[in-house]
Amino acid sequence: MAANETINTNEPLEYQSFEGKNNILGFWVFIGAEFALFSTLFASYFVLVDRNASAITTGELFDLGLVLSMTFLLLTSSFTAGIAIHEMRAGRVNRMMIWVGLTLLLGLGFLAFEIYEFVHYAHEGATLSASAHWSAFFVLLGTHGLHVAIGIGWITMLMIQIKKRGLTPRTTSKFFIASLYWHFLDVIWIIIFTGVYMLGMEWI
Numbered sequence: 001m002a003a004n005e006t007i008n009t010n011e012p013l014e015y016q017s018f019e020g021k022n023n024i025l026g027f028w029v030f031i032g033a034e035f036a037l038f039s040t041l042f043a044s045y046f047v048l049v050d051r052n053a054s055a056i057t058t059g060e061l062f063d064l065g066l067v068l069s070m071t072f073l074l075l076t077s078s079f080t081a082g083i084a085i086h087e088m089r090a091g092r093v094n095r096m097m098i099w100v101g102l103t104l105l106l107g108l109g110f111l112a113f114e115i116y117e118f119v120h121y122a123h124e125g126a127t128l129s130a131s132a133h134w135s136a137f138f139v140l141l142g143t144h145g146l147h148v149a150i151g152i153g154w155i156t157m158l159m160i161q162i163k164k165r166g167l168t169p170r171t172t173s174k175f176f177i178a179s180l181y182w183h184f185l186d187v188i189w190i191i192i193f194t195g196v197y198m199l200g201m202e203w204i
Helices: 018-048 064-089 093-123 132-165 169-200
Strands: none
Touching: 018 132, 018 169, 064 093, 064 169, 093 132, 132 169
């Protein structure tokens, strides 16, 4: 049986080929490696969280309104990505594109806020070289932000491919995998929001 042969038309389109199923399974293995990466970064951050030397503290810098805005944008983008998957499975390409477009705009908004945050912190004296704590902070948050940027580029290229080739078992499995990646980034952000920002506020 060919790798891309349809095996069960009663299943969602992204699961209708052996290639699609294998790619999705392989992606879960990749997610495991990503969890290991972020677990290392989180462990480093929490070990160094009190090593602030004479640098400005997180309690002085963290802005709850800004953090909540970033969280709203990213979590809402996960919701719109889920709707895009629903529209994809229903075969409604145009509606899918609209929801994917909203997802990308929300992701770009998140990145814009994060860049603003980093520039503001640097202006206030919180930089990579300010202390061990701030080094760990920027590496953790920067790694997550880089992943978001990669996700935006990845999904954009997939949309171009779907526009040219339509919804097939191959293109839908690729987008489904990209949506899983996007949801994974939201999970990481929730941990960052709780473990980094909420615990770093002065009122905690």
